[in-house]
Amino acid sequence: MPGHEDDYRFDTLAVRAGQVRTSEGEHSEPIFLTSSYVFSSAAEAAARFSGEQSGNIYSRFTNPTVATFEQRLAAMEGAEACVATASGMSAILSTCLALLKSGDHIVSSRSVFGTTTMLFTNYLAKLGIETSFVDLPDLSGWAAAIRPETRLLFLETPSNPLTELADIKQLSALARHHNCLLVVDNCFCTPALQQPIKLGADIVIHSATKFLDGQGRCVGGAVVGNKEIVGTEVYSFLRTAGPTMSAFNAWVFLKGLETLKLRMQAHSASALLLAHWLEQQPAVARVFYPGLESHPQYPLAREQQTGFGGLLSFELAGGQQAGWKLIDATRMISITANLGDTRTTITHPATTTHGRLTAEQRQQTGITDGLIRVAVGLEDIEDLKEDLSRGMAG
Numbered sequence: 458m459p460g461h462e463d464d465y466r467f468d469t470l471a472v473r474a475g476q477v478r479t480s481e482g483e484h485s486e487p488i489f490l491t492s493s494y495v496f497s498s499a500a501e502a503a504a505r506f507s508g509e510q511s512g513n514i515y516s517r518f519t520n521p522t523v524a525t526f527e528q529r530l531a532a533m534e535g536a537e538a539c540v541a542t543a544s545g546m547s548a549i550l551s552t553c554l555a556l557l558k559s560g561d562h563i564v565s566s567r568s569v570f571g572t573t574t575m576l577f578t579n580y581l582a583k584l585g586i587e588t589s590f591v592d593l594p595d596l597s598g599w600a601a602a603i604r605p606e607t608r609l610l611f612l613e614t615p616s617n618p619l620t621e622l623a624d625i626k627q628l629s630a631l632a633r634h635h636n637c638l639l640v641v642d643n644c645f646c647t648p649a650l651q652q653p654i655k656l657g658a659d660i661v662i663h664s665a666t667k668f669l670d671g672q673g674r675c676v677g678g679a680v681v682g683n684k685e686i687v688g689t690e691v692y693s694f695l696r697t698a699g700p701t702m703s704a705f706n707a708w709v710f711l712k713g714l715e716t717l718k719l720r721m722q723a724h725s726a727s728a729l730l731l732a733h734w735l736e737q738q739p740a741v742a743r744v745f746y747p748g749l750e751s752h753p754q755y756p757l758a759r760e761q762q763t764g765f766g767g768l769l770s771f772e773l774a775g776g777q778q779a780g781w782k783l784i785d786a787t788r789m790i791s792i793t794a795n796l797g798d799t800r801t802t803i804t805h806p807a808t809t810t811h812g813r814l815t816a817e818q819r820q821q822t823g824i825t826d827g828l829i830r831v832a833v834g835l836e837d838i839e840d841l842k843e844d845l846s847r848g849m850a851g
């Protein structure tokens with residue numbers, strides 16, 4: 458493998474990148490469940506600790522299974538470096554604490570994961586790091602919010618649950634112009650459908666818990682980027698502060714990466730069929746999905762992504778009552794806010810993920826009382842339609 462990897466294409470990298478076989482000749486990657494490593498002599502121990510010699514010391518610093526996952530994900534994102542973390546949230550926290558100091562400023566999309574907003578406003582604010590929130594698709598809003606002390610621009614695209622997009626190329630030019638770093642949480646597309654680094658982003662964040670695992674088993678995350686910022690600065694924070702990924706979880710995610718593209722294509726195909734079908738239902742007032750020609754940013758989605766993803770939402774004319782009725786009438790689809798699973802999930806954002814917002818804030822952000830979000834899984838599309846139809850009639 459080493460020496461050839463640079464030439465391999467995406468599908469090959471997904472199943473082969475990062476693997477170093479041991480003398481046992483194993484075909485699949487082994488799980489190195491060891492907290493520490495031994496040295497052949499006192500001199501070797503000293504050389505490892507001083508950094509003179511590279512190699513394993515302790516699994517908070519490095520672990521071969523975790524390293525294989527890191528190298529594979531970096532290769533798939535087209536990046537130099539990746540550090541694996543204990544969760545998606547610890548990936549965001551590690552990035553911010555490694556790169557920011559008191560007095561620094563973040564500009565973030567208003568439509569990011571709720572816990573990310575809480576991290577910025579409740580915890581980073583305590584350390585003197587302030588965040589301004591802007592509308593995701595509005596480039597002039599981003600530009601207006603940037604201050605001399607701004608260090609990071611942070612976003613998810615497409616957004617959840619309304620599937621709005623940001624133009625990554627334009628935002629990366631803006632970030633460059635103001636000497637800030639562009640950070641993209643690539644949870645919903647994964648590198649199988651969108652590669653932000655190739656579009657100019659500096660850092661990609663992952664909640665591996667979602668599509669990278671893809672089967673709802675483990676919690677994990679990753680930070681992807683260049684050697685200096687991610688490979689050195691974020692890595693140094695991580696090995697010191699400690700929210701590292703376990704070797705067992707890294708192995709599960711490695712297996713997930715091998716089938717990632719096939720799964721993302723299947724999620725996307727089903728979501729598109731379902732979105733078209735929903736558009737034809739009399740009870741449905743509006744469907745939000747980047748693969749629909751009715752989506753205002755359909756041309757950008759086609760240019761920036763190679764697929765439209767597994768997340769969609771739709772608005773029922775009958776408001777909250779109609780929404781809850783539809784959810785309660787399902788027999789198969791899981792009522793849970795999680796996403797990126799083989800199993801389809803359904804939620805009512807206004808009373809769950811966005812329930813802490815005031816009615817006015819929800820109105821402003823488009824989270825109406827009749828809005829339903831579906832993360833489309835891998836079940837048969839006809840079974841999904843039947844399950845959603847049950848609570849739609851009358």
Ligand SMILES: *Cc1c(COP(=O)(O)O)cnc(C)c1O
Pocket residue numbers: 544545546547570573613642644645663664665666667676677678
């Ligand atoms: C779930 C999620 C996170 C947080 O990931 P965890 O693995 O749950 O910590 C961050 N960003 C997005 C977009 C998510 O969906």
